[in-house]
Amino acid sequence: MEPNAEGRLEETVAEVDRLLERHRLLEAVARRQDTPRSALLEEMQHRQNLVELHKRLRSLHPADLGHILESLPIGDRLVVWHELTPGLAGQALTEVSLGVRESLIEHTSRDALVDMLRELDADDLRYLSESVPADVVDEVSALLDARDRSWVEQTRAYDESSAARLMMQDALVLRDSQTVEEAVALIRRRGRLPAQTDRLFVVDSRNVLIGSIGLGTLIIADPGAAVTSVMDSDVRRFRPYDDAHEVAKAFERYDLLSAPIVDDRGKLVGRVTADAVMDFIRSSAGDDVLALAGLRKAEDLFAPAVDSARNRWPWLAVNLATAFIASRVIGAFEHSIQQLVALAALMPIVASIGGNTGNQTVALVVRGLALGQITANSAWHLLRKELLVAFLNGALWGTIVGLFATIVYRSVPLGLVMTSAVLLNLIIAAIIGVSVPLVLHRMDRDPAQGSSVMLTFFTDSMGFFLFLGLADVFLL
Amino acid sequence: MEPNAEGRLEETVAEVDRLLERHRLLEAVARRQDTPRSALLEEMQHRQNLVELHKRLRSLHPADLGHILESLPIGDRLVVWHELTPGLAGQALTEVSLGVRESLIEHTSRDALVDMLRELDADDLRYLSESVPADVVDEVSALLDARDRSWVEQTRAYDESSAARLMMQDALVLRDSQTVEEAVALIRRRGRLPAQTDRLFVVDSRNVLIGSIGLGTLIIADPGAAVTSVMDSDVRRFRPYDDAHEVAKAFERYDLLSAPIVDDRGKLVGRVTADAVMDFIRSSAGDDVLALAGLRKAEDLFAPAVDSARNRWPWLAVNLATAFIASRVIGAFEHSIQQLVALAALMPIVASIGGNTGNQTVALVVRGLALGQITANSAWHLLRKELLVAFLNGALWGTIVGLFATIVYRSVPLGLVMTSAVLLNLIIAAIIGVSVPLVLHRMDRDPAQGSSVMLTFFTDSMGFFLFLGLADVFLL
16 A cells, blocks of 8 residues: 555556456457357456456555546546445545546445445545535444544534635644653554644643644653643644635645644644645646636546536536627627628737737736735736736737738728727736736635636627727728 | 744735835835925934834744735835845745746845855755856855755756755755664754654665655654664655656655655655645646746736736737738638628637637646646547537537527528537537647647647637638528
8 A cells, every 4th residue: 555666656557557458358359249158258357357457456555546547537437446445445535536536426336335435534534525425424424433423523514615624633632731751652652643743732621722842842852841841832723714725825835734723712623734735735726727717626537528518518608698799799890891891800810819918917817816916905016017018018919910900901091900909908908807806806706717708708899899990980 | 933823924914015105105205305304304214114114024934025025016025125134035035936036136236145045055045046147056055065065066957847956955864774762862963853854764874765764653663673673665755857746746646745865876865845845736736827828937926017028928929820810711701701791790709619618628638637647548538528528519509609690690591500610610629629738748848838829729710711611602
């Protein structure tokens, strides 16, 4: 179960791929053969192959298994999935992304799922509780001891993006009356430290957090010293309902490896560790990439096509509605186009450059918001700066576009209209590109989700309107 | 210098903002006042304000200072910057992003920069060496002892996205002949553990890495035991030239807090720690968001407008070139548009829905590549799936678009042409959306950079060509 030293994961993936390839081949042969004798032979080979696959999978680290499940198309994924022992399957389930997890759970019987979840600890069970049917979670958590059960119940209640969702239960806790020697004895009794432990927490008699002690301090300090005399009492702590993004930022900023979570009375309820934060940073940054493109967060790369298509509908529908409006803007100028058909060929350029520059602004603002770099004061500076950039870009690219139009259609007035339309559209793109993500953020919504579609709506419609309108006034 | 407990960073930012506000106000007043007496008074107030700012800044954690510098518009940023002591300024420099770092260094005299860098350790100096003029780095590293100097020299040579760039020098190292007791004594002698230490590394007499010991093991193990008898010999290790992305993936996957870096002979050269990996994950994921929008990686949110504009030119130029080509595609069908002007109003819908669905595919593939989930085998499955999704979406949205065209222009043939054009354009979008990032990745280029522009080129040009071409054949 140890991670492969020296990064042999690629080889493992290739090996599993080879076994799956053989599996598919044998299945295909089995379908074609009819004579009982060779069918039996095939069957035997088939079984032998699966046994080999089973053996190979059993030796893998759950994280590697998770990675393999993520990278396999759905058919192969299920072959691998059904070869796993319940314990390994449960652990692998905690390692895969939400989309893949849902696809696996969908293809697992209720009983098999219960078997898998029984093998997990309370932290893992809580982590999976969003994706698993509530009655299954209830059944499994009923098997836990009272403390673990109430932990699962309590933490399930918190919001998906709260600190509580990153929280683990297994912290090593010292009482303020203990000595360094007793702390060491505590660790010895446990036999090993909980994963990702860099410090022990110190609480008073009411379980209120009063400090923490790094492992280095425990090693260095005088064994007879009171823990309170060597502890660090200025500990960065979080509440269960804090935004997980804020927790992640604090970990990055202060190079934390673990941090305590306390309730409103200051009582220690759990801890957040670096591994959970790393996973969170990766997945929330990846979500931004998807959200900007108008995708719901959790799409599995190899989801069935119907599920994928449906996942993409909401924003496509919005996009289409805005495209219809843009189309009606053009429709209103049909008489102008009829008189000067060059307008039809040139108008998409105005819309396109507006959309592109605006999307650059949107990406910058979304990233700035994710990093917490935009304040009320700096938002104005940002808008002013983006307007200036838009003006510079508009003057430069507008002139180039104008020259293109002048040369291709041998008309200076047409070129001037083109230049003005590009300049104005870039200014609109800057305003929309800065303000839409900011407004969404203010409304406590994800600034990445939908910003781009909204922006394109404005840059398309206004691009067409400005260009055709100016042409109508000055050229016709 | 301790991080604020309970997340008081927001208040600090607000306080610094207030001081800066007063600073601007006093400066504005000073410019207007001419009588010497009140000028002196203003001057005194002004100084007092700066002293207060100076004091406030000095109490901040360098990471908080970095955050404040990031979120300030350039003018305010420099006021804060010039109030910092060299030591604090040097540390803050390691905390800010590349773009902001460049802006700060640009506004710092060579001598001041040397003063700041002298206060840093070899790791921090190496980290900054990309952004600082080479002769300044040389001058400062000449002041380091021989070992540190050669460390800076050696690690500077590695590629920007290599494991070496995440590497730190300060690892605690044990010899294979030592006992647990001696290891503890070593830590005691140092007085404290290097930051982010969860394990000590064990080397043989030739400095070849043979294992590692977690701090928990050191606490639990029998003091008389040889370190080789309690160490973990299966340590995930990396080479200096390994891709930093691979290192980050391994940290996430195996929940590592630190890992050794060894050279080709297996000798220990340094270690990578969780804090560096977290920063790397965040910044590379943020880079994807920017790259997909056609921005170079390091743009500072508050860079001077001219710098920002120039930063965005390369992809805008490409975008414009492709827009010109798309425009010429339309130009080739001017006679058709003249005959049926409705075509001009409808054609952007075909291009727009193609661009949007294609960008959804691009985002999925870019994220899948970033997570290492796409293999040669699964790429085909992905393409097939995306084609199926395109077909489903094309049939659905194509029909809706066709109905829109039929109703608005009262022409069933026009609606059918529209439906077919949308369906075909979505299929092209799927092919381009899957293959462009994959090809860029195969060519060892960033799949996020430019994928979107290339895609839009195809979906625009082909959208116009398909729609106008079909209309030309079937309607006119």
